[in-house]
Amino acid sequence: MNIPAVHTPRLSLSFLVDHFFYLVFLLVFVFFSLASDKFLTVSNLSSLLLQCSYYGVLVTGLSFVIISGDFDISVGTVAYVSMSVGMVTIAAGYPILLGVALTLLTGVAIGLLNALIIIYLHVPAFITTLGVLIAGRGVGHLLVAEQGGIEAPVALTQFAQFRIGPLYLEVAFMLLVMFIGQFVLTRTAFGRTVFAIGDNEKSARRIGIEINKMKLVLFTLSGFVASLAGLVYVTQVGYLHASFADGWEFTAISMAVIGGVSLFGGRGTILPGALLGITLIVMLQNGLTIIGLSPYIHPFVIGSMIFVAILADSLKNRRN
Amino acid sequence: MDQEIRSSAQNGKLESIRLKAISKTFPGVRALNNVFMEMRAGEVISIVGQNGAGKSTLMDVLGGVIQPDSGGIFFDETPVVFASPRDSMQKGVSYIHQELTLFNNLTVAENVMFNEYAVANPLRPLDRSAINRKCAEVLEMIEPSIKPGDLLASLTVGKKQIVEICRAIVSGASVIIFDEPTSSLTLKEKEGLYDLIGRLKRSGYVIIYITHHFEEIFRIADRIYVLRDGENAGEVQVADTNTTELTKLMLGEYAARMFANGDTGPDARLGDDRPALLEVRNLSSTTGLQDIDFTLRKREVLGIWGLLGSGRTELMRALLQIDPLTDGTVQIDTAEGMVPVPREFTTHFGYVPENRREEGLFLDAPILQNTSIGRIRSFANRLGLVNRTTERSKVEKVVKDLGVKLVDIHQRVDNLSGGNQQKVVIARWLIIKPDIIILDDPTKGLDIGAKSDVYRLINELVGEGISVLLVSSDIDEILHLSDRVLVLADKQVSAVLERDQIEKTTLMEHCVGQR
Numbered sequence: 141m142n143i144p145a146v147h148t149p150r151l152s153l154s155f156l157v158d159h160f161f162y163l164v165f166l167l168v169f170v171f172f173s174l175a176s177d178k179f180l181t182v183s184n185l186s187s188l189l190l191q192c193s194y195y196g197v198l199v200t201g202l203s204f205v206i207i208s209g210d211f212d213i214s215v216g217t218v219a220y221v222s223m224s225v226g227m228v229t230i231a232a233g234y235p236i237l238l239g240v241a242l243t244l245l246t247g248v249a250i251g252l253l254n255a256l257i258i259i260y261l262h263v264p265a266f267i268t269t270l271g272v273l274i275a276g277r278g279v280g281h282l283l284v285a286e287q288g289g290i291e292a293p294v295a296l297t298q299f300a301q302f303r304i305g306p307l308y309l310e311v312a313f314m315l316l317v318m319f320i321g322q323f324v325l326t327r328t329a330f331g332r333t334v335f336a337i338g339d340n341e342k343s344a345r346r347i348g349i350e351i352n353k354m355k356l357v358l359f360t361l362s363g364f365v366a367s368l369a370g371l372v373y374v375t376q377v378g379y380l381h382a383s384f385a386d387g388w389e390f391t392a393i394s395m396a397v398i399g400g401v402s403l404f405g406g407r408g409t410i411l412p413g414a415l416l417g418i419t420l421i422v423m424l425q426n427g428l429t430i431i432g433l434s435p436y437i438h439p440f441v442i443g444s445m446i447f448v449a450i451l452a453d454s455l456k457n458r459r460n
Numbered sequence: 461m462d463q464e465i466r467s468s469a470q471n472g473k474l475e476s477i478r479l480k481a482i483s484k485t486f487p488g489v490r491a492l493n494n495v496f497m498e499m500r501a502g503e504v505i506s507i508v509g510q511n512g513a514g515k516s517t518l519m520d521v522l523g524g525v526i527q528p529d530s531g532g533i534f535f536d537e538t539p540v541v542f543a544s545p546r547d548s549m550q551k552g553v554s555y556i557h558q559e560l561t562l563f564n565n566l567t568v569a570e571n572v573m574f575n576e577y578a579v580a581n582p583l584r585p586l587d588r589s590a591i592n593r594k595c596a597e598v599l600e601m602i603e604p605s606i607k608p609g610d611l612l613a614s615l616t617v618g619k620k621q622i623v624e625i626c627r628a629i630v631s632g633a634s635v636i637i638f639d640e641p642t643s644s645l646t647l648k649e650k651e652g653l654y655d656l657i658g659r660l661k662r663s664g665y666v667i668i669y670i671t672h673h674f675e676e677i678f679r680i681a682d683r684i685y686v687l688r689d690g691e692n693a694g695e696v697q698v699a700d701t702n703t704t705e706l707t708k709l710m711l712g713e714y715a716a717r718m719f720a721n722g723d724t725g726p727d728a729r730l731g732d733d734r735p736a737l738l739e740v741r742n743l744s745s746t747t748g749l750q751d752i753d754f755t756l757r758k759r760e761v762l763g764i765w766g767l768l769g770s771g772r773t774e775l776m777r778a779l780l781q782i783d784p785l786t787d788g789t790v791q792i793d794t795a796e797g798m799v800p801v802p803r804e805f806t807t808h809f810g811y812v813p814e815n816r817r818e819e820g821l822f823l824d825a826p827i828l829q830n831t832s833i834g835r836i837r838s839f840a841n842r843l844g845l846v847n848r849t850t851e852r853s854k855v856e857k858v859v860k861d862l863g864v865k866l867v868d869i870h871q872r873v874d875n876l877s878g879g880n881q882q883k884v885v886i887a888r889w890l891i892i893k894p895d896i897i898i899l900d901d902p903t904k905g906l907d908i909g910a911k912s913d914v915y916r917l918i919n920e921l922v923g924e925g926i927s928v929l930l931v932s933s934d935i936d937e938i939l940h941l942s943d944r945v946l947v948l949a950d951k952q953v954s955a956v957l958e959r960d961q962i963e964k965t966t967l968m969e970h971c972v973g974q975r
């Protein structure tokens with residue numbers, strides 16, 4: 141059977157929808173560079189990337205869950221609770237490594253709890269993780285509120301100081317995590333399976349993919365990664381307080397979606413997609429502050445950006 | 461009986477539609493090239509062509525779903541432009557898709573009148589009695605056994621389709637397009653649909669009917685347009701043609717000869733007294749199956765025949781442990797003798813489900829991923845890393861063997877024509893060759909050429925030692941391919957027929973059940 145091959149490259153609506161995001165990214169970057177001479181400096185850009193680093197780690201885990209067609213909105217709480225466990229341990233005089241290990245372990249445990257509730261009690265992931273989001277914060281408060289907050293040890297905060305040239309060590313760490321994430325997502329059987337489930341869960345079942353096993357791994361992974369992101373964050377802020385990692389879930393989901401990870405599942409990339417989404421949001425926060433816009437306007441600008449991204453996502457979905 | 465079917469919403473009477481020089485190109489594919497077609501009121505036009513010939517695309521143009529790159533549509537010689545399905549609907553075109561577009565949670569009347577109350581004027585308070593009254597008028601003309609107040613979910617597929625036709629008529633349709641409408645209907649429902657189409661035709665509607673079943677064409681159509689590779693390949697009156705000529709027009713002279721020479725019956729195969737591979741004993745399930753007993757032998761095609769609702773699909777789902785069993789055992793012959801089938805069924809089974817879009821495909825993903833995902837681990841090393849070179853070459857080989865019409869394997873599977881999508885689902889299992897392949901209506905939506913490709917493939921698989929469970933609603937397919945046939949009726953086994961007992965009459969006798 142021969143098919144007449146023809147090429148029709150043209151600037152169509154679908155081209156714009158597909159590449160819209162890159163245009164916006166470029167525009168925002170150019171705009172801030174022109175609007176203020178404090179934006180396009182090595183020190184500002186490298187601290188901007190540093191701010192991205194914990195989000196980068198967080199979004200990597202979350203992207204897996206979203207691409208598989210699910211949600212985990214407990215990630216901020218997971219970071220908070222697991223950090224609390226670790227910090228209380230360290231504050232009580234135990235070794236720092238034990239504190240770090242307990243932090244990560246707590247992340248895994250909460251992720252596992254999410255997964256078990258979703259799988260065995262058949263509670264939708266959104267509701268399950270919403271419950272953990274609310275209840276977990278209470279647990280965290282119980283652990284840290286008495287002290288009114290806990291100072292992070294220098295052994296941890298020094299990590300935020302290391303640099304390789306203008307690049308902070310934590311940015312390199314973020315890139316490594318994201319690279320591994322993207323690699324696993326596209327090059328391994330596991331990653332392919334994640335896409336398959338998010339694309340069509342029924343079809344995935346019919347070819348023998350065990351959805352529950354996958355959910356177990358995905359939510360546990362997301363919990364683990366959230367606690368890892370908490371660790372990266374604490375090295376930067378140096379202090380564990382009651383609103384630690386508050387609201388991360390929605391920021392992180394927005395970043396992923398702006399970067400092209402589909403809310404409907406089955407589509408998206410960590411590199412470059414999610415990374416650009418993260419950078420765009422952080423750049424907006426950073427740039428708007430630099431040009432001296434009232435902080436009350438920031439949420440409006442960022443909210444509009446999220447809205448447009450989600451609109452573009454559903455447009456793409458409708459086209460199919 | 462033969463009352464005229466009319467609706468007050470119809471504005472004037474449409475005499476003819478003309479499609480002139482329609483062309484449409486998708487990235488990499490010229491789906492339509494200068495296609496011409498003319499239809500007149502009171503005529504049933506059938507469009508035939510191989511999978512990917514452009515039938516659905518042409519109807520999408522007429523239905524306003526897509527816009528052609530060039531060419532024109534003329535209604536009674538007046539040019540019309542359809543920028544959206546809505547435009548086309550307002551000009552009286554109704555498109556009945558294979559997948560019904562009704563709301564299960566609404567009543568029949570609410571569905572039929574949907575465009576009237578919900579779309580035309582969403583803020584007007586709903587006058588239920590008026591809606592029911594108007595709907596009753598239409599149902600009276602078409603199918604009085606359906607009541608306006610019935611919940612849609614309570615109807616059979618055939619009746620739902622009638623509801624969809626009613627909706628078309630109420631919204632003032634004068635042109636009704638059917639795209640493979642009979643694929644999920646029972647024999648009786650099909651007859652009902654043919655009758656209804658006949659009446660619509662005599663009432664002066666333009667009917668366009670797309671199908672791969674020649675017997676349907678000879679039954680209801682007046683004139684046939686043949687498309688091949690996106691171009692007009694012929695126009696014939698049904699009265700002056702036959703299957704051979706149609707096949708030739710569809711496939712081209714050469715391919716048609718190849719088709720006629722292909723031997724695809726089970727007799728072409730060798731070897732009897734094949735050992736048992738799968739033994740099913742006293743199987744009962746939550747879906748109503750009762751005491752099913754049968755044996756599948758090595759290297760055989762076991763046909764599963766029964767009417768719609770007899771438990772065919774349920775049996776396959778139970779074997780795959782999609783629906784839980786309440787009783788009985790399923791054992792498979794392995795190196796360690798007969799053992800219960802493990803929960804991970806894909807170690808032994810490959811499954812081609814009956815509705816490919818919902819249960820078979822990953823529509824966002826390219827052909828490559830759709831094909832390799834069936835046993836993605838077989839392409840991966842111990843760390844789970846996929847070897848993309850072998851993946852690509854194996855996938856390329858199977859899609860070529862199956863003759864999937866594609867631009868390249870990175871094309872999204874959603875952009876393939878219906879028949880080619882089905883081939884991709886089958887291709888998935890050709891890569892891994894499991895012990896048993898379950899095919900649930902595998903040639904649904906396939907053209908005759910592709911059908912014979914699939915038949916040939918089934919034979920090759922069996923030749924390689926694979927057993928096939930073949931469910932089909934096409935009795936000729938069962939007759940043609942099966943070594944033995946398991947007949948189901950009322951979710952029980954009503955007969956197991958050996959090769960020399962398989963005949964149309966016996967199959968029909970057993971499937972109605974002898975209660």
Ligand SMILES: Nc1ncnc2c1ncn2[C@@H]1O[C@H](COP(=O)(O)OP(=O)(O)OP(=O)(O)O)[C@@H](O)[C@H]1O
Binds near residue numbers: 515
């Ligand atoms: N949205 C799209 N993007 C790219 N290619 C497309 C798209 N829709 C259809 N095609 C291509 O156009 C050609 C015609 O497809 P079409 O669906 O009209 O075939 P068909 O005659 O209806 O086939 P079937 O009998 O299998 O339903 C095919 O090669 C198909 O792959």
Ligand SMILES: [Mg+2]
Binds near residue numbers: 515516517877878879
């Ligand atoms: Mg089609």
